[in-house]
Amino acid sequence: MIKSPSSGCCSDSCGAEEDRELEIKDAIAGNILEFRVEGMDCPVCAQTLEKSLIKMLGINDAKVNYSTSKMQVVVENEALLESIQKHAQKLGFKATPITQTKKKGQTFNIEGMDCGICAQTLEKYLKTLPTVREVSVNFSTGKMQIVHAMTIEEVMKAVSKSGFKASLVSSSRKQNTNSPVPATKKFNVSSNSMSGILLVLGYFGTIAHIPELISILLYAASVLIGGYKPAKSAYYAVKSKSLDMNVLMTTAAIGAAMIGQWLEAATVVWLFSLGIYLQTKTLDKTRDSIRSLMSLTPPEAWLKIGQDLVRTSVDDISVGDTIVIKPGEKIPLDGEIVSGTSSINQATITGESIPVDKNEGDTVYAGTINENGSLEVKVTKLIEDTTIAKIIQLVEEAQAKKAVTQTIVDRFAKIYTPIVFALAMLTMIVPPMLGLGTWSDWFYKGLELLVIACPCALVISTPVAIVSAIGNAAKNGVLIKGGTFLEVAGTIKAIAFDKTGTLTAGKPKVAKIITLNGSEQEIISVTRTIEEHSQHPIALAIMNYAKANNISSQKADSFKALPGKGAQASIEGIEYFAGKPGLFRELGLFIDLEVQNRIETSQNEGNTIVMVGTKTKLIGIILVADYVREVTVTALKKLKEVGIEQIVMLTGDNEGTARKVASETGVDRYFSELLPEDKVNTVKQLQQDYNVVAMVGDGINDAPALATANLGIAMGGAGTDTAMETADIVLMADNLEKLPHTIKLSRRALRIIKQNIWFAILVKLVALVLIFPGWLTLWMAVMSDTGAALIVILNSMRLMRMKV
Numbered sequence: 001m002i003k004s005p006s007s008g009c010c011s012d013s014c015g016a017e018e019d020r021e022l023e024i025k026d027a028i029a030g031n032i033l034e035f036r037v038e039g040m041d042c043p044v045c046a047q048t049l050e051k052s053l054i055k056m057l058g059i060n061d062a063k064v065n066y067s068t069s070k071m072q073v074v075v076e077n078e079a080l081l082e083s084i085q086k087h088a089q090k091l092g093f094k095a096t097p098i099t100q101t102k103k104k105g106q107t108f109n110i111e112g113m114d115c116g117i118c119a120q121t122l123e124k125y126l127k128t129l130p131t132v133r134e135v136s137v138n139f140s141t142g143k144m145q146i147v148h149a150m151t152i153e154e155v156m157k158a159v160s161k162s163g164f165k166a167s168l169v170s171s172s173r174k175q176n177t178n179s180p181v182p183a184t185k186k187f188n189v190s191s192n193s194m195s196g197i198l199l200v201l202g203y204f205g206t207i208a209h210i211p212e213l214i215s216i217l218l219y220a221a222s223v224l225i226g227g228y229k230p231a232k233s234a235y236y237a238v239k240s241k242s243l244d245m246n247v248l249m250t251t252a253a254i255g256a257a258m259i260g261q262w263l264e265a266a267t268v269v270w271l272f273s274l275g276i277y278l279q280t281k282t283l284d285k286t287r288d289s290i291r292s293l294m295s296l297t298p299p300e301a302w303l304k305i306g307q308d309l310v311r312t313s314v315d316d317i318s319v320g321d322t323i324v325i326k327p328g329e330k331i332p333l334d335g336e337i338v339s340g341t342s343s344i345n346q347a348t349i350t351g352e353s354i355p356v357d358k359n360e361g362d363t364v365y366a367g368t369i370n371e372n373g374s375l376e377v378k379v380t381k382l383i384e385d386t387t388i389a390k391i392i393q394l395v396e397e398a399q400a401k402k403a404v405t406q407t408i409v410d411r412f413a414k415i416y417t418p419i420v421f422a423l424a425m426l427t428m429i430v431p432p433m434l435g436l437g438t439w440s441d442w443f444y445k446g447l448e449l450l451v452i453a454c455p456c457a458l459v460i461s462t463p464v465a466i467v468s469a470i471g472n473a474a475k476n477g478v479l480i481k482g483g484t485f486l487e488v489a490g491t492i493k494a495i496a497f498d499k500t501g502t503l504t505a506g507k508p509k510v511a512k513i514i515t516l517n518g519s520e521q522e523i524i525s526v527t528r529t530i531e532e533h534s535q536h537p538i539a540l541a542i543m544n545y546a547k548a549n550n551i552s553s554q555k556a557d558s559f560k561a562l563p564g565k566g567a568q569a570s571i572e573g574i575e576y577f578a579g580k581p582g583l584f585r586e587l588g589l590f591i592d593l594e595v596q597n598r599i600e601t602s603q604n605e606g607n608t609i610v611m612v613g614t615k616t617k618l619i620g621i622i623l624v625a626d627y628v629r630e631v632t633v634t635a636l637k638k639l640k641e642v643g644i645e646q647i648v649m650l651t652g653d654n655e656g657t658a659r660k661v662a663s664e665t666g667v668d669r670y671f672s673e674l675l676p677e678d679k680v681n682t683v684k685q686l687q688q689d690y691n692v693v694a695m696v697g698d699g700i701n702d703a704p705a706l707a708t709a710n711l712g713i714a715m716g717g718a719g720t721d722t723a724m725e726t727a728d729i730v731l732m733a734d735n736l737e738k739l740p741h742t743i744k745l746s747r748r749a750l751r752i753i754k755q756n757i758w759f760a761i762l763v764k765l766v767a768l769v770l771i772f773p774g775w776l777t778l779w780m781a782v783m784s785d786t787g788a789a790l791i792v793i794l795n796s797m798r799l800m801r802m803k804v
Contacts, residue, residue, distance in 0.1 A: 031074070031077075032072050032073070032074055032075075033073045033075055033080070033081055033084065033097065034071070034072050034073075035070070035072075035084070035085075035088075035095040035096060035097055036070060036071075037049065037064065037071050037088065037093050037094070037095050037096075038093065038094040038096070039092055040064075040093060045093070046064040046065065047064070048091065049062075049064050049071070049091055049093055050062050050063065050071075052087065052091060053073060053084065053087065053088075056080075056083070056084075058075060058076045058077055058080050059074070059075055059076075059080065059084075060075065061073075065318075071088075081097060085097075106145075106148075106152075106155075107143055107144070107145055107146075107168075107169040108143065108146065108155065108156075108166040108167060109142055109143060109144075109168075110122070110137065110143065110159065110165070111142070111164060111166075111167070112163060112164040112165055112276075113137075113139055113142060113164060113280075117242070117244040117245060117413070117417075117455075117456070118139065118245070119137040119138065119139035120137075120242060120244070121162060121233070121236070121237045121244045121246075122137050122144070122162045123136065123137040123144075124241065124242050125158075125161070125162050125236050125239065125242075126146065126158060126159075129158060131149045131150045131154075132146065132147075132148045132149075132150075133147040133149070134147040135147070135148075139463060141396050141467070143169070143396070144159075144166065152168055156168075161232070161236050162233055162236045162237070163230070163232055163233030163236070163246065164233075191225050191226060191228070191229070191273075192226060192270070192273045192274055192277055194225050195222045195225045195226025195227075195266070195269060195270045195273060196270050198218050198219070198221050198222035198225065198266070199219065199222040199267065201218050202215045202218030202219040202222060202262070202263070203215075203263065205218060206263070216262050219262035219263060219265065220266075222269065222270065223262075223265050223266050223269050226266075226269040226272075226273045227253055227269040227273075229273070230246045230249055230250050230269070230272060231246075231250045234246040234247045234249075234250040234251075243418065243421060244454075245454040245785075248450045248451060248453055248454045249269075249272045249451065249454070251447075251450055252268055252448075252450045252451050252778060253265045253268045253269050253272075255443065255446075256268060256444075256447060256778055259443055259444060261444065261778070264777065264778045264779060267778070267779035267782070268778055268779055268782045271779055271782045271783055271786060272782055272786060274786075275782070275783075275785075275789065275790060276786070278790055279786070279789055279790055279793060282790065282794065282797065296330070296348050296366075296367035296388060297314070297332055297333075297366045297383070297388060298314070298332045299313060299314060299332075300312060300313055300314060300332070301314055301317060301323045301325075301332035301333065302323055302324040302325070302326070303317060303321060303322075303323055304321075304322040304323065304376065309324055314332045314333060314383045315383060317332075317333060317379055317382075317383075318382070319379055319380060319381065319382060320378065320379065321378075321379045322378055323335065323376075323377050323379060324374065324375070325364075325370045325374070325375045326370070326374055327342070327370060327371070327372050327373060327374060328369070328370065328371075328372075329369070329370050330367060330368070330369055330370075331344070331364050331365065331369070331370060331377070332366055332383075333366050333377075333379045333381060333382075333383060333386060334363070334364070334365050334366050334379070334380050334381040334386045334387055335363070335364055335378050335379045335380050335381075336361065336362070336363055336364075336377065336378050336380055337358055337359065337360050337362050337375055337377055338376050338377065338378050339360065339375070339376035340360070340373055340374050340375040340376055341357070341359045341360070341373055341375075342357075342371060342372055342373030342375055343355035343356065343357055343358070343371040343373075344357075344364055344368050344369065344370060344371065345369040345371055346365065346368045347368075347477070348367045348368055348369075349365050349367065349368060349387060349477065349732055350732040350733035351475070351477020351478065351732060351733055351738050351804075352477065352737070358375075363380075364377055365386065365387045365388065366381075366388050366389070367386075391474060391732075394479055394481065395470060395471070395474045395479065397482075403462055403466055403483025403484050403487050404483075404484060404487060405462050405483075405757075406462035406463055406466070406483060409459060409461065409757065410459065412455075412458070413455040413459050416453075416455050416458075417453050417454070417455055420449055420450075420452060421450065421453045423449055424447070424449035424450045424453060425446065427442055427445050427446040427449055428442055428443050428445075428446035429442075441774075444778065445771055445772065445774075447778055448767075448771050448776055448778055448781045449768075449771065451778065451781040451782055452767050452781055452784075452785065454785050455760075455764075456786075456789040457756075457759070457760035457763065457764075457785065457788035457789040457791075457792045458757065458761065458764070460789060460792055460793065461753060461756030461759075461760050461792050462483070462753050462756070462757070464792065464797070465753045465756060465796040465799060466483040466486055466749065466753075467796075468749075468796050468797055468798075468799035468800045469745055469746070469748075469749040469799045470483075470486065471800060472745060472799055472800050473741075473745060476738055476741060476804055477731065477732040477733050478729065478730070478732065478738050479729065479732065480728075480742070480746075481727070481729065481730075485711060485728040485729055486746050486749055487746070488692065488710055488711045489694070489711055489729060489742060489743060489746035489747075490743075490746035490749060490750035491692045491750070492644065492692050492693070492694045492710070492711060492743060493644065493645045493646065493692055493693070494645060494646035494648065494689070494690035494693045494694075495644055495646075495647055495648070495693070495696060496648045496649075496650050496679075496682065496683055496686060496693060496696070496709065497647070497648065497649050497650065497667070497695075497696045497697075498650060498651070498695075498696065498697040498698065498705075499653065499658070499661055500626060500651065500653070501697075501698050501716075502696055502697055502698065502715060503628060503629070503632050503661060503665050503667075503736075504626040504627060504628050504629065504632075504661060505626060505627055505628075506626060507537070507626070507627075508537055508538060508541040508608065508624045508625060508626050508627075509541050509544065509625070509627055510542060510545040510622060510623070510624055511607055511623045511624060511625040511627075512602075512607070512622075512623040513620060513621070513623070514602075514620060514621040514622075514623070515619075515620050516595070516613075516618050516619060516620050517613075517619045518619035518620050521549075521551055522620075523612050523619055523620035523622065524542065524545065524546050524549070525546070525551050525552065526554070526571065526576050526578070526619065527542050527546075527610065527622060528542060528543060528551065528552075528553045529553040529554045529556045529569055529571055529576070530556075530559075530567050530568060530569045530576055530577070530578045530612075531543060532553055532559075534561065534567060538610060539567075541624050542610070542622060542624070554571050554572075555571070555572075556570055556571045557569070557570050558570035562577075562579060565579045565580055565582065565583040565586075566579015566580060566583045567579065574614060575614060576612070576613070576614055577611075577612070577615075578610055578611070579610065579611065580609065580610075580611070581609055581611055583611070584611050584613065584618065587615050588615070589613065589615060589616065589618060591618065595618070598621070599621070602621075602623050603656065604654070604656030605656050605657070606625055606626070606654075606656055606660045607623040607624065607625045608623070608624045608625065609621060609622075609623065610622040610623075610624060628661060628664045628665055629735055631735045631736060631737045632735070632736055633664070633665055633666060635735075635736035635739055635740055636666055636667065636736075637666065638740035639739065639740050639743065641740070642740055642743050642744045642747065643743075643747070645690060646668050646669070646690055647666075647667045647668050647669075648667060648668065648669045648671070648682075649661065649662055649665070649667045649669070649671070650670075650674055650679045650682055650683075650705065651670070651671070651672055651673075652672075652673060652674050652675065653672060653673070654672060654673060655672045655673065657672070658670045658671075658673075659672075676704050676705070677704070679704070679705040680704045680705050682705075683695055683705050683708045683709050684708060687709075687710065692711075693709050693710055693711075694709055694712075694713055695708070695709035695711070695712055696713040696714075696715065697712075697713075697714060697715070698714060698715055698716060706726075711728050711729065712726070712727045712728045712729070713727060713730075713731065713739070714726065714727030714729070714730050714731070715730075715731045715733075715734055715735070715736070716731070716732075716733070716734035729742060738804065741804045744802075745802055748802060752795055752796055752798065756795055756796065759791065759795075760788055760792060763784050763788040764784075764788075766784075767780075
């Protein structure tokens with residue numbers, strides 16, 4: 001969204017400004033150039049640049065956002081980019097293009113599509129319109145991206161001609177604008193009901209021996225009412241050179257009526273309409289599973305202005321503003337806590353059911369719930385840039401990406417339909433010409449073949465399962481970037497894990513205290529005193545241990561850091577040191593053989609040594625070590641249970657550290673002292689042994705190994721934009737808890753896809769076999785087609801209900 005840079009205005013001008021923002025939002029033609037502007041030191045600068053640009057020839061509108069230092073300009077011609085930069089320079093600003101041109105398109109939700117062929121038909125038809133520049137219709141997400149030169153109403157009207165309903169996907173401020181009219185849905189249901197009632201009346205009229213003409217008229221009325229929408233869609237499908245289910249079913253119904261099979265014609269139309277209605281309603285549930293994520297963020301927030309709190313739309317809140325979240329409220333925007341402490345339920349982002357304690361300086365995410373305690377939060381991201389917004393975008397993009405199986409099925413369907421259609425035509429003509437039966441009998445068999453030529457159940461066998469699985473994963477804090485990665489995850493035999501920050505927490509803590517010439521409390525108290533001003537991870541680990549055990553520091557002075565060695569401080573006139581063994585050797589302190597052996601043993605076990613003492617006496621040794629996450633062992637055990645054959649740990653640490661972590665986690669094998677290129681070679685070796693291998697890391701480190709693996713899995717996506725952008729699968733939580741569920745979900749998805757495909761093919765084969773002996777009726781053929789499609793959808797939806 002393009003936001004106003006102004007921080008305040010009178011009510012009339014604000015209303016006009018908002019109207020103009022919405023006009024820009026709904027601009028129907030042209031391109032948007034986006035710039036980063038340097039040199040603005042107040043909102044007035046932004047207004048000056050904005051008003052000046054609007055006066056330029058060829059610029060339709062402009063918006064300059066002072067808070068984000070960004071400028072968006074709606075231009076008629078992309079060649080104006082250089083002129084805009086020069087004009088900004090004249091006014092004392094520097095405008096740097098962020099991107100090249102961004103074509104102004106719009107996104108619509110499409111209702112009524114029940115298979116991929118429907119999406120292709122709509123896309124082909126819209127491409128025939130001269131006012132449409134680009135269009136892409138995605139069946140899986142039920143969305144259409146279109147670049148056009150029409151009004152929104154004209155787009156919706158063009159879509160409705162193809163038999164579908166379009167509603168503009170808009171900002172939260174316009175969420176209900178242009179939504180489908182409920183009466184339309186009621187009309188579809190009532191038309192199907194009326195068609196069914198007339199069909200029943202016609203049938204009872206036949207068995208009651210009323211005049212045949214009346215029954216025919218009732219059947220004809222049933223066909224007209226129930227078949228109007230499919231016939232209309234069929235017309236535009238033929239016009240756009242598509243052979244979809246509407247064409248096949250309409251042809252079959254008309255053909256049945258032509259040979260006097262009015263009951264068959266009416267039954268075909270009614271069953272087809274009912275099947276489509278049920279399929280559409282069921283499919284919408286899978287699509288809504290992701291759309292419902294959008295409702296997780298509240299539309300308004302308490303904006304703090306001075307000492308006052310003002311209820312404000314999230315669209316009008318800028319980066320740097322302070323908002324207040326009261327106990328029990330949902331957090332509206334991503335930000336950083338500046339005041340207050342609370343427990344935050346982050347299940348919507350990470351899938352973790354246990355609330356996380358948050359303090360000053362911690363990050364909070366839009367869509368999560370403030371369990372207790374009032375928080376003041378400095379906004380760090382606009383509503384369209386929040387983590388939940390990125391999740392929604394990534395999931396919808398993932399659902400739009402075809403899996404390998406889906407691509408193969410689509411190719412098969414493109415060949416299958418024309419072949420069976422041609423076979424139907426030959427069936428109607430060749431046998432009767434050869435004197436092998438009557439024209440009406442073979443014409444009827446040809447009509448049955450036309451119905452069977454529709455590959456709906458087969459075409460939707462894969463995408464619905466993928467949408468359901470990706471939706472389930474997203475709700476459990478896992479982002480799967482597409483159907484291809486879902487399929488790969490389902491075939492993994494071996495997983496390689498980075499150690500630090502993946503299997504272990506990546507945060508050291510005190511593992512043990514070795515007392516020599518002092519008590520544990522004395523050793524920690526002295527070390528806390530020395531390290532009190534240090535931010536080193538080892539020092540922080542000791543500080544945390546001291547606080548947890550209520551061990552206070554002592555009065556000291558002459559603090560001094562010894563880079564690469566340790567630190568020192570003077571306590572009651574005596575100099576104390578804390579640091580590496582090498583520091584005390586430099587001080588000339590004698591370390592006896594027994595202590596040296598204990599140090600070497602501790603280091604071989606993966607501990608970092610912190611020695612504490614004076615120039616003349618060693619009072620103790622603190623062992624600090626990274627630790628295995630609590631959920632790691634459980635997660636690895638569950639991975640074994642779901643069928644992973646080999647779990648491997650890769651680390652750059654020494655053999656002792658690797659061996660210790662391996663024994664604690666239960667990995668099958670480990671490789672230590674590896675450089676980044678060594679990890680790549682190890683992954684390649686695993687691929688030779690196990691074919692399909694995944695690599696799990698933090699999304700930043702070990703990038704070459706993650707890229708080399710068949711599947712790159714990143715952890716901690718909630719706090720790392722890089723992880724969300726680069727990995728194939730992202731675990732939003734900073735642990736492995738959801739990984740076994742992801743593998744199990746992927747494997748079940750593969751099984752369901754195979755079930756769907758074989759079921760769809762089997763139904764078609766049985767129907768084909770039953771046609772020629774005359775055992776299959778036309779209405780049975782329709783039931784086999786729409787029924788199979790509905791069963792495939794319902795089978796796929798089981799993935800949505802799969803629990804962790």
